[in-house]
Amino acid sequence: MIEVQNQMRILASDLIRQKRVDFIIGYEQGTLAHTSRPCIIDVRTSGPEVSEKLVWNSYCSNNLSVYLQKFFAPPVQGRKKDAAPPLRIGLIVKGCDLRSVLNLIREKQVPRENLILIGLPCTGMLDKKKMEINKDELDIEKNIQDSCLECRFSNVKGVDFEITGKTREVPGDLYEVVRLFEARTRKDRLAYFEKEISRCIRCNACRQACPSCYCRECFADQKDMKWLGSGTMSDTMIYHLIRIFHQAGRCAECDACFRACPEEIDLRTFTRKLAKDVEELFGFVTDFNRESIPPLSTFSSGDSDSFITEPEEGG
Amino acid sequence: MKTGILTKPEIQELFSSMITKNGEESRIFVPATIEGRVILEEFSPEREIFYDFANFLRPPKGIFFPQREVLCSFEQERAVEVPPAAGRIIIFGIRPCDARSFLFLDKIFSAGSSGFADPYYLGRRENSVIISLSCIEPSEGCFCTSLGGGPGDESGSDIVAFDLGDRLLFEAHSAKGENFIEENTTEFRQPDAADQNAKKESLQAAFNAISRISTDGLVEKLDDDFSDSFWEEITATCLGCGVCTYLCPTCHCFDITDEKDRDGTGTRVRTWDSCQYPLFTMHASGHNPRAEKKQRMRQRIMHKFSYTPRTTGDVFCVGCGRCVRKCPVNLDIREVIRKINGE
Incomplete structure (x- = not known):
């Protein structure tokens, strides 16, 4: 990993020296143990030595693509004719981050030509919570984040610069957790959803950490035509149901929502279930293919409608 | 200062006897674990008080200032006030930093700084007893000592309890706290020199583990x-x-x-x-x-x-x-x- 970090720093300093980027988004050392955190470096005002700040280790979990959209969002009054050209962003990406970036490109939120994507090999990120529980556990596999355990995209594709190295093997069962969830009765599943959601404090961290949640005005925040009330259980459930369903065919399963949640609500099972449904019903996976059309952006008369059921059925 | 010692099982018994005492109902909040999470939970005799934790994820402010509270209901032109909940509240086991936060919230919700006394907050707060639990193992990121607090700080607490392993040393720091120990005096035994030493040692270790910042000027x-x-x-x-x-x-x-x-019809909600x-x-x-x-x-x-x-x-x-x-x-x-x- 230290070798990947060195190569990443050299690459970043070259990009800065050659003036090919205006910003570099990567990771830096955090203030707590076992913590790396996002950093956004304005390289127009700093020299190539700033790349020494960048780190790469098993704590680089944050999905950095969440910061991209604001660089390219049109201003409220519309873009002026003589406005400065859009910025060029150098972005450090793992497989999941890259798939989020591609989603933003597919959805025309971010112009590909303004990005310099630096792909790193990922062996899975460590879960601080698991590390706390498994105090004496030296087996790294036991402390890997759940999302990484089910990841089949640790080898990046289609980046501008790729630093190669060890990556994760594709796991045999991609949807183990979801299958367990699906095996439960409908009543049970609803009870589980309610139990998890009951801890929600409506801090919006799941939404804010998600690269796919970029709506300028979230339905949850709309005041003129108010969709949500002041935080009863029913309001909170609506918030989560809509947030989760908006992820259909868009979620890169990076688990940024789950990691951001202070209450550790199991958001993962629900988004993962959706990913499985989208894959099985529409044959779509948020993979490295930039040209594919996400299911929510298209339709065909042959689309599956097997998910439309009577409320009483299947209980 | 009134002091007293209770073993952990005795505390469990004491609270069990206090839920209803002399015709008065008390809601008692204690540290408990639910599915591996340590939370401040309403006490019942079956609920075992949990001691081995750093702090709760959530601050205790919600007990006096709930995240969602109905202030009144209305029907066309007619409004019906929803009175604040009555009854005594005992909070046991919050850390001194959180107990200290009540002093600040009191200033906001009482007439002092704003000129307006909030009946909902004060209705609960005034009828409360705060028994904080000194810090043994501060967490990474703690910095209370830089802001006037500390692992055994008494500000905001009616009683500070010090965890000495199998037993707790209680020290009253307000009239409410003195009353609490007085009312239950038959239960408490007096601390000896060994208890006082154990208290000092645990505090020093905690103190050393807390990070610092400067707020001067x-x-x-x-x-x-x-x-x-x-x-x-x-x-x-x-x-x-x-x-x-x-x-x-x-x-x-x-x-x-x-x-x-x-x-x-509808409700006014805070x-x-x-x-x-x-x-x-x-x-x-x-x-x-x-x-x-x-x-x-x-x-x-x-x-x-x-x-x-x-x-x-x-x-x-x-x-x-x-x-x-x-x-x-x-x-x-x-x-x-x-x-x-x-x-």
Whole structure:
């Protein structure tokens, strides 16, 4: 990993020296143990030595693509004719981050030509919570984040610069957790959803950490035509149901929502279930293919409608 | 100062006997575990009090200032006030930092600084007894000693309890606390020199583990015209969620909304609000004076370290470290203060 970090720093300093980027988004050392955190470096005002700040280790979990959209969002009054050209962003990406970036490109939120994507090999990120529980556990596999355990995209594709190295093997069962969830009765599943959601404090961290949640005005925040009330259980459930369903065919399963949640609500099972449904019903996976059309952006008369059921059925 | 010793099983018994005592009902909140999570939970005799934890994820402010509270209901022109819940509240096992936060919330919700006494908060708060539990193992990110607190600090506590392993040493620090020990005096035994030594040792170890920042002259430094670029720099990676404010024991901003049904009936509800949300300052015109996150973060820091020191005499931060530990991008308030200090 230290070798990947060195190569990443050299690459970043070259990009800065050659003036090919205006910003570099990567990771830096955090203030707590076992913590790396996002950093956004304005390289127009700093020299190539700033790349020494960048780190790469098993704590680089944050999905950095969440910061991209604001660089390219049109201003409220519309873009002026003589406005400065859009910025060029150098972005450090793992497989999941890259798939989020591609989603933003597919959805025309971010112009590909303004990005310099630096792909790193990922062996899975460590879960601080698991590390706390498994105090004496030296087996790294036991402390890997759940999302990484089910990841089949640790080898990046289609980046501008790729630093190669060890990556994760594709796991045999991609949807183990979801299958367990699906095996439960409908009543049970609803009870589980309610139990998890009951801890929600409506801090919006799941939404804010998600690269796919970029709506300028979230339905949850709309005041003129108010969709949500002041935080009863029913309001909170609506918030989560809509947030989760908006992820259909868009979620890169990076688990940024789950990691951001202070209450550790199991958001993962629900988004993962959706990913499985989208894959099985529409044959779509948020993979490295930039040209594919996400299911929510298209339709065909042959689309599956097997998910439309009577409320009483299947209980 | 009244003191007393109880073993842990005796505490369990004491609280069991107090849920209903002399015709008075008490709601007792204690540390408990539910599915591996340590939370402040309402006590029942079957619920085992849990001691082996650093702090709760959530601050205790919600007991006196719930996240959602109905203030009144209405039907066409007629409003019916919903009175604050009555009954005694005993909070056992919160850490001294959180107990200290009640002193600050008291200033906000009592008539002192605002001229308006909040009956909902005060109705619960005035009928409460706070028994805090001294800190044995502070968490990473704790910095209470820099803000006037400490692992055995008594401010805000009626009683401070010190965990000495199999037993607890109780020390009363208010008339309410003295009464509590007095009322239950048959249960308590008097501490001896060994108990006092054990207390000192545990405090010193905890004290040494707590990180420090300097807040000297911070109010004046914040008066300096901090350029936008400073706030922009520190909030570059901020996601704009409400974790730091909702988990903060002293953050107290709220919103009041009327929720009306089609038939004209409805409720007036008070809910927590967060200065980190764009809607917090959104005007009806559509203009937002704090449209950007740098302005919102500046408000958060200024409110705690500049405005409240001026209006109430207190820095509205107890150094519990929740915002440090739970920020999804590790935006560390200690680091922000150090930067303001020019460190």
